Amino acid sequence: MTAVTYTGLELVRNLRNRQYFVLSLGLPVSLYLLMAGPRRDVTDLAGSGVSAPLYYLTGIIAFATIAAMLAGGARIAGDRVAGWTRQLRLTPLPARAYLRGKLAAAYMMALIAIGLLDAAGAALGVRLPAGVWLHMTGLVLIGLIPFAALGVALGHALGVEALGPAVGGLTSLLAFVSGTWFPLGHGTLADLAPYLPSYWLVQASRVALGSGWPVQGWLVVAAWSAALTAAAAYAYRRDTRRS
């Protein structure tokens, strides 16, 4: 019961912080419209087999949701600096429940971003059968697990000042090397990208081609999830021991 209340309040807190809310959501939607708008009639973007509005849609969804997950977990650092995590450790709220609240809030922001971007995509003519849409969105939500863990790790390991550059920089870098803004074609980048979890978020658009993730996609996402969860657990233990 208490854990549910706590999660609820964590959600409310995100909605109340208007700057955080508007910037996290407004920016990706504008970016999408700017990129996909002029190319709305391209039906096969650079040999990907996917239309430009759909390709960019999953690209920008990957960008926005990665940012949401990293920023959501990173908000732990704010609570830590404010002394709130220490205060919470003296209450009966289990550390697990606190984490659940943070992750639920991060996923909520990611879902709102997906909803808004889907609406923008629809405005540019993206039409998907319900089953395909569900499959695609499901893959995105699963593909976000490593980033949820990474956000928690950053929140425990970094100072508040370092978080802006870390979240912004990591998101941009991952987006760039994962084919968010354009299909990767051939070359070193294209060979390496499939080992990154962010690549598979963008590849969720392949559902529209009827293919979804191959086994490699599942393996890469699972491996990163395990590794980053271990990193988050380590950062958490190190952080609480230090205080």
Next chain:
Amino acid sequence: MSSIRTGAGIVARGLEKTFRTPRGEVHAVQGIDLAIAPGEIVALLGPNGAGKSTAIDLLLGLTPPDRGEVTLFGRPPAAAIAAGEVTAMLQTGGLLRDFTVGELVRLVASLYPAPRPVGEVLALTGLDQLADHRTQRLSGGQAQRVRFALALVAGARLIVLDEPTVAMDVEARRGLWATVRVAAAHGTTVLFATHYLDEADAHADRIVLLAHGRVVADGPATEIKARVGLRTIKATLPGADLAALHRLPGVTGAERRGDAVVLTCSDADRAVRALLAGFDPRDLEIAGADLERAFVALTADPEARRAA
């Protein structure tokens, strides 16, 4: 209920904690033994660097000790915390942004199995008018009252307050201590750290004096003051012979302050009798050594104390 029968609130045995810093090891706590009964109000007093904050962290289980052990109501700190028996107002205790005072107090109340009614706590802490204010817009004193409200609403059996009245105005302070006293009367154990000596003197049943990571005195304020063994006699005595006064039995020091003299006494009873027999003092005042004097005497460097 079994923990009540053990009769102990806080029990600490042989606590030690050393921190490794770039400049070498800091022996923050070098052996603290402590037993605090339910319903006691105990002040943790000591100069900066005496180990107060580390001691509190060890007692609350926020920092694991290198040696020794702590039990709260007969169980390890983590278990007592999980059972909602502990609450603390920490110096660093933050207030979450984007929440109102009322929401925050309700949120913390919801985390405990037997919280106090939120309305009652807001009234007790004078926050009922501020319940709808966002926490980031509070003044320092108001924020401190909110921290106290968060500690109070838990309805816990142990309240730990670290420098609780910092930034509070006189009225808020008075309210806090009155509330603490009522809670203690209902069996709540209260441990507070302060650097206001008069606050410890006035509000604690017992003072635990820390210096250099050790307990150097532990008892009621009167007893600690008496341990230093000094009393002062002040009297108006124009033109008195200081040397003669100094020779009186029980007097260890004499100094002049205008027309008055101040005698420091190891045995004030004998000194008064001798003073009245041999002189004609007026406006006679006898005072115990104040806590500040005891504090300085007892927390001085151990080397200096041994030499004295």
